[in-house]
Amino acid sequence: MxxxxxxxxxxxxxxxxxxxxxxxxxxxxxxxxxxxxxxxxxxxxxxxxxxxxxxxxxxxxxxxxxxxxxxxxxxxxxxxxxxxxxxxxxxxxxxxxxxxxxxxxxxxxxxxxxxxxxxxxxxxxxxxxxxxxxxxxxxxxxxxxxxxxxxxxxxAWMSINSFQPLGQPMQGKEKVVLLQGTGGGEPIITSSSDAKLERARKMGADHTINYKTTPDWHEEVLKITHGKGADVVFETGGAQTLAKSFECVAFGGLISCIGYLSGKGGLPGNRINTNVLALKRNVTLKGMLxxxxxxxxxxxxxxxxxxxxxxxxxxxxxxxxxxxxxxxxxxxxxxxxxxxxxxx
CATH class of the missing domain: 3.90.180.10 (Medium-chain alcohol dehydrogenases, catalytic domain)
Structure with missing residues (x-):
């Protein structure tokens, strides 16, 4: 073979x-x-x-x-x-x-x-x-x-339902989910491509944000959610996105760490205190395997x-x-x- x-x-x-x-x-x-x-x-x-x-x-x-x-x-x-x-x-x-x-x-x-x-x-x-x-x-x-x-x-399923009991997954659109990239809930999609965002809207995305033209995309997420933030964040960027994810996740929300497309190492001058940020909004940060x-x-x-x-x-x-x-x-x-x- x-x-x-x-x-x-x-x-x-x-x-x-x-x-x-x-x-x-x-x-x-x-x-x-x-x-x-x-x-x-x-x-x-x-x-x-x-x-x-x-x-x-x-x-x-x-x-x-x-x-x-x-x-x-x-x-x-x-x-x-x-x-x-x-x-x-x-x-x-x-x-x-x-x-x-x-x-x-x-x-x-x-x-x-x-x-x-x-x-x-x-x-x-x-x-x-x-x-x-x-x-x-x-x-x-x-x-x-x-x-x-x-x-x-x-x-993706585990990023939303890892803390839900087996057989009782999250239902309906009562949750806001932020997805970093076009790759349940009321979805907010971020991408650097307007063409991809347009396709995402046609597929049912409620809100889209181009993070190149809107570099402070975390502030836009808060505007969309009237200050509440996203209940679940699909964190795929890593070093360049995690701090902003902390700023726009809902109080008591979940940041599901999926990838590190911006690199495995930290960025010079961009160190964050995860303890402070997690406590600020009572956030759960969970790695997804x-x-x-x-x-x-x-x-x-x-x-x-x-x-x-x-x-x-x-x-x-x-x-x-x-x-x-x-x-x-x-x-x-x-x-x-x-x-x-x-x-x-």
Missing amino acids: KQWVTNQDGLEKIQLVQDAPMPEGLKEGEVLVKINRVSLNYRDTEVCMGLYKHHKHVPADQSGLVPCSDICGTITKVSAGDKVEGFKEGDRVMATFNQTHVRGQIVAEDMASGLGLPLPGCLTEYRVFPATGLVKVPDYLSDEEAACLPIAAVT NGSRERFEEMLKCVYKGEKQIHPVVDKVFGFEEAREAFAYLFKGGHFGKVVIQVS
Whole structure:
């Protein structure tokens, strides 16, 4: 079979292996999955550039690593025994990001089961998974759409509902949610692109802010909310945005830390006292590491199996042999929605 591998030495150096061995011999509880589509995440570019080697769960030698985690695939073989519950050959499935995180709060040991580092990833034609690391695809979703859900949709779901009891997610439009970037509640979207903001409005965004033309966007959020602020902030910027997020989050609100698109290091002269800012508005600051299989299935039941069919936004689909171009396109940052690779 074919698969892409990285020595974590640059996006342009990922390699297509034409004759990788097919997986053989399923253990009890495992299934063989034919990968149909793979969607890319910013994390995948960092893995290929060698920016995750510091992680304690990552072995020193990670040459020849298969990258990527988010898939839609079809089960082609099920192991013998009775430990594969709810799956059969022909089922379309998605993989959970941390394969051992089945329920509850994530623990450090689960980080060793992350697909695409430390574990071999999914940019390959076939892969074996434990059945406990898979969920079924809602029938109405295409393969491209389903591949978009494991990291993006589950992280978004947990960013809103991580403190909600299982089975009792936030309902209605009583909450204001601030999303940094076009990527429940009454949504306020920020972006540097007016064209992207226009598309977001057509998709249902109540308010949009261009943070380049309105650099004090946190003040605009307070105006929109009549001084109350956003109940939940999807904090994706990091160093350049966190202080402003603290200033426009509602009293008692939640800042869900998802990413660090403005860099991992601090900015010169831009140090903030998180204790003071958190106390000022009684804020909860929580890092988001995706969610469990249990919360993934909850999200699917609440969002993707109801009467209103919601479709993830797919920006562009690349062929399997165009994976290098797909990574470069994602890293450039001009996409709106998800970037997908068609495997088969």
